[in-house]
Amino acid sequence: MEGIIELHDNIMFYILLIVVLVCWMISSAVVNFNEYNNHFSMKYLNHGMVLEIVWTIFPCLILLMIASPSFILLYLNDEVVLPAMTVKAIGYQWYWSYELSDFLNTTTNQTIEFDSYLLNDEMLELGQMRWLDVDTWLYVPTNTHIRFIITSMDVIHDFAVPSLGIKIDANPGRLNMTSVIINRNGVFYGMCSELCGVGHSMMPIKIESVNVEDFLSNIMEY
Amino acid sequence: MTTMLTLALTMHGYIADLNLFFIELLVLTSSISLWVRDVITEASYLGDHTKAVRKGLEFGFNLFVLSEILIFAALFWAYLHSAMNPTTELGLQWAPLDIEKVEAMELPLLNTIILLSSGATVTYAHHAWIQNSYKGAAIFMAITTLLIVIFVALQFCEYFFALFTIADGVYGSVFYAGTGLHMFHMITLIIMLSISTIRVTKRTMSQTHSLNLDTTIIYSHVLDVIWLALFVLFYVWV
Amino acid sequence: MNNNFLKQWILSTNHKDIAVLYFIYATFAAMVGTSMSMIMRLELVHSGDTFLHNNFHLFNTMISAHAIVMIFLAVMPALIGAFGNYFMPIAIGAQDMSFPRLNNISFWMLVPGLILISSSMIIESGAGTGWTVYYPLSGILAHSSISVDLVIFGLHCTTISSLLGAINFIVTAHNFKGDSMSMMDMPLFAWSIYITAWLLLLSLPILTVGITLLLMDRNFNTSFYDVAGGGDQMLYQHLFWFFGRPEVYIMIVPAFGIVSMVLAAYSKKNVFGSVSMVYAMGSIGMLGFIVWAHHMYTTGLDTDTRSYFTSATMIIAVPTGIKIFSWLATIIGGSIRFSVSMLFALAFLVLFTLGGVTGVMLSNASVDVAFHDTYYVVAHFHYVLSLGAVFGIFTGYYYWSPIVTGLNFNKNLARIHFFLIFVGTNMTFMPMHYLGMNGMPRRISDYPDSYNAWNEISTFGAILSSLSMLQFAVVVENQLSNGERVTNDTLINPAYTFGNTIASETLEGHSNNAIEFNSPAPLAAHMFNTPVSKFVTYVN
Secondary structure (H helix, E strand, C coil): CHHHHHHHHHHHHHHHHHHHHHHHHHHHHHHHCECCCCCCCCCCCCCCHHHHHHHHHHHHHHHHHHHHHHHHHHHHHCCCCCCCEEEEEEEECCEEEEEEEEEEECCCCEEEEEEECECCHHHCCCCCCCCCCECCCEEEECCCEEEEEEEECCCCEEEEEHHHCEEEEECECCCEEEEEECCCCEEEEEECCCCCCCCHHHCEEEEEEECHHHHHHHHHHC | CHHHHHHHHHHHHCCCCCHHHHHHHHHHHHHHHHHHHHHHHHHHHCCCCCHHHHHHHHHHHHHHHHHHHHHHHHHHHHHHHHHCCCCHHHCCCCCCCCCCCCCCCCHHHHHHHHHHHHHHHHHHHHHHHHCCCHHHHHHHHHHHHHHHHHHHHHHHHHHHHCCCCCCCHHHHHHHHHHHHHHHHHHHHHHHHHHHHHHHHHCCCCCCCCCHHHHHHHHHHHHHHHHHHHHHHHHHHCC | CHHHHHHHHHCCCCHHHHHHHHHHHHHHHHHHHHHHHHHHHHHCCCCCCCCCCCCHHHHHHHHHHHHHHHHHHHHHHHHHHHHHHHHHHHHHCCCCCCCHHHHHHHHHCHHHHHHHHHHHHHCCCCCCCCCCCCHHHHCCCCCCCCHHHHHHHHHHHHHHHHHHHHHHHHHHHHHCCCCCCCHHHCCHHHHHHHHHHHHHHHHHHHHHHHHHHHHHHHHCCCCCCCHHHCCCHHHHHHHHHHHHHHHHHHHHHHHHHHHHHHHHHHCCCCCCCHHHHHHHHHHHHHHHHHCHHHHCHHHCCCHHHHHHHHHHHHHHHHHHHHHHHHHHHHHCCCCECCCHHHHHHHHHHHHHHHHHHHHHHHHCHHHHHHHCCEHHHHHHHHHHHHHHHHHHHHHHHHHHHHHHHCECCCHHHHHHHHHHHHHHHHHHHHHHHHHHHCCCECCCCCCCHHHHHHHHHHHHHHHHHHHHHHHHHHHHHHHHHHCCECCHHHHCCCCCCCCCHHHHHHCCCHHHCCHHHHCCCCCCCCCCCCCCCCCCCCCC
16 A cells, blocks of 8 residues: 555655646646737747657656556556465455355364454444444454455455555456455445445445464454 | 337346337338338439449448447457356366357357358459359359358358257357357348349449449348357357 | 428438537537536535435436437537538538438437437436446446437437438548539538547447347346356447547547637748648547556556557647647747637647646556546546647537628627636536545445535536536527628628638738638528639729
């Protein structure tokens, strides 16, 4: 995510450069060349080979300067080297279902699977956020390479947690994968990001990350 | 008129009566035929089709054919999208597990030969026409029409005896969509060929002004090429 | 009397009458679309129970219908159908379009389109799928009512209309030019319509196939997109966006043409580098075909695929930049007269640049991970469409309506309109950038409380924008009932055409750029009854 923010700021610099340039040119044209102080237009000023070449090359250079960090970030995002654990997020209409199948409860022979529903207004406690808090949320350890596998059981949903820099479509019949390393303890929210029907706004995602030791000791409570 | 077309089509799932649909088809066909009759009248009898207008009509028709080629291109895209990477639901193979595909070298090969022959006869007719041989042109246009009618009839047979339907998974769907759209265009081609043949026999076209014939010939050649591509991709490569 | 009315307005083959019909239709559809967007904004004014009382399906229906009505029934008919039909034949010296009856059918196919799309909202529950109508949500399981089918048929109608119109425009451009005019001599507006027509011709068939296969999947139990039968939902997205990408260029390229004409006319200079402008429009059009998957970055495409589409999309920025810089060079050195259409054109320059640069931001697949399906995207395309194409429509209206109707509009009322729409639309869409950066997703009907502030400002701006539409209606009504007659003096005033005879004749092709202004207004029903051999601008 920090990479995205940095890239965004990088690109914003060039964007602001261009926008300011264009606005400056327009305002200088309007101020200097309006009909009240410039009665004669320079009507033969219609071609300019050098100028046209310059303003073709100049955007190309800017694009190249935007593209290089962009591609670096894109390929970096794709590196899923050795995930330590896998979380499956399955989209339903209109809730998420998570499965942490790496952990097997030897007594009951069950892995961790649960559904995550939005808390509606009556069920909210003080301090919880409307439209974002859920009844059971995802616990993951920090500083661990986690692989998310996303799919859907009915229509297209989108698993998005902006603070972690992930957004992947949940396509039915298809498994999409992304990876995350969370660097700090905390709670991260997200919302479903692909129109999935009436309850599209009612499928938030809540991920809480804790220390690895706390995670492993609390995993039994599932 | 066109409202009826679309409204009628939408009702097909929702009103259990197909009569409105047939009425609408009647309206559509009659309006198209009246329009075509108008165009032919303006051309042959009123002399409205100057060289510039003919150039325009031919160019316009070519553009229309281009858009039709793109429709088929999209269908080929759909076919290849599913065929190049068969999913697990299909048994990871194309043709999918348990679908008995149509043998490429039987009926489809005959159809291909028929279409290629019709291409040859229509070229003969065209050259005969250019060299002022009305009789040769008329005969070979008639033969071409007959060949296309046989093609369509054989396609009907193939559809009748096929062992899978359009609802049989993605294979059936893209197969029937592609070949079905082609057949629908072939039926249109039959109509166009018949009109051209009649106009050739009745000598209502001249050497320099034979727009109907030219456009029909182009249409048949294009449909030929599309069939060849269909044959290779949908039947042989499977 | 009855027979005449029927012949002139229902069975018309006159491109001017058909263009007027298109414009009235587009205005009507724009009102419909604006009201839908108002409903959406009123629902989103703050979090919690608001306008629609939690009827979220209605909200989703409003979203989809707003987009479809605005794109297919308002902007495209106004730019291509109305302005293109009216002025392209005049611009090239043709009497009419190449296929007049086809022109008529193109217009009348739009009426069933509107009826079908409206009925899709009224009958049963409405199509709440988004204008992109993605598959499983629009499939028979998730949307089992007839509404999606009606939308598909409505889109079929509009597709046929645009396709036939495109063939008409291309043949007219090639075939019907005056004797001395080669392709390169055509005015820029004619070029923009010509390029748009090619884009329409090549992209609409793909949409037709995509939505027809969707129809068959819904009703005939086929499995083109259905995973259970071995199909792939991604195929729909590919087919749709292969059309969708050129579609947005179809909407903006005519506006480019109009803005070129207006900027040149009101700075009394010819457009800088008109040949490279033509090439820029052409390359924008062509490049538009190879970049479609930048709408699908998060669907799980391969990384190499995403990097290709990133680079291809960024390349489109180059010809667009050339155009903007050329326009700047047109007005610099000119003698700018601030008529209302010039105000709109200047605003177009700034706002389209803003929208374009947010597009560059979105084109990077890595940044798009943060912005996909958020309000940042909504802000981007509304800047280029609502503040680009729509401003282009108004530019064209104020530029050409005096010679179409023969009546001048009231400049002060029109300036109020400009002010209202400029402030209103900016206030509506600028906060959406911030909402998107804060992570508010698109197409949601209610949101967490932290997004309240910007949403309220945005809704207030939307109210101002709808007031501006009312003001536009006031302007038009005033023009038609009280407008002062346009006389030859007001027209051939150097402020409307540019240059004197010497400049117009010696510079190649430039005498062609103000053809419509060299005839008495309102323009005659049949112009150029004898073929044009050479155009000469003359001043009384």
